[in-house]
Amino acid sequence: MSNKTNWSIDNAHSEIAFKVKHMMISTVTGHFEDFKATAKTDGDNFDNVEFAFSAKTASINTKNKDRDTHLKSDDFFNSEKFPEMTFVSKSFDGDKLIGDLTIRDVTKEITLDAELNGVAVDPYGQTKAGFEIRGEVNRKDFNLTWNAVTEAGSIVVSDKVKLVVDVQFTKQS
Incomplete structure (x- = not known):
């Protein structure tokens, strides 16, 4: 068994x-402020990289306090009972990242588009690796089922949630 190279996420x-989508006419963007992730590779080769990721659901930020409070409630994440969401990869082929996403008490396999932007050494001599990861999940698959309908019959919150993840990892010595 070869020794794995460990990488940790560079949160900055x-x-x-x-x-x-909100009311099917505008898009609301939110971020998780408190998260961690690791990657394990064979040297600087990211074929079959093993990713592990977690985010504190209470760290959600959509730049609207009332909405954030609602998202932390049992209508959505129930941050008190389920403080973390996690993702553990199963495979990465340079294009598709497959793994188990857990939100609340539901774990489902999802497939994400993932691209290694490259590996480079920064001015401080640290080796960095950058990824762009994109995908879409149906929030109802994870028991984030709250919804409301406007007077005109529009659904307030879309079932489809786009994930936009840009991460940089630092090689651990």
């Missing part, structure tokens, strides 16, 4: 965001 250069 990483962003975990989601986008959801």
Whole structure:
């Protein structure tokens, strides 16, 4: 068994965001402010990288306090009972990242588009690796089922949630 190279997320250069349609006419973007992630590779080769990610659901920020409070409630994440959401990868082929996403008490396999932007050494001699990860999940699959309908019959919150993840990892010595 070869020795794995460990990488840890560089929070200052990483962003975990989601986008959801609001009333089918505008898009609301939110971020998780408190998250961590690790990657394990064979050297600097990211084929079959093993990712592990977690975010504190109470760290959600959509730049609207009332909405954030609602998202932390049992209508959505129930941050008190389920403080973390997690993702553990199963495979990465350079294009598709497959793994188990757990939100609340539901774990489902999802497939994300993932691209390794490259590996580079920064001015301080640290080796960095950057990824762009995109995908879409149906929030109802994870028991985030709250909804309301406007007078005109529009659904207030779309079931489809786009994930927009830009992460940079630092190689651990």
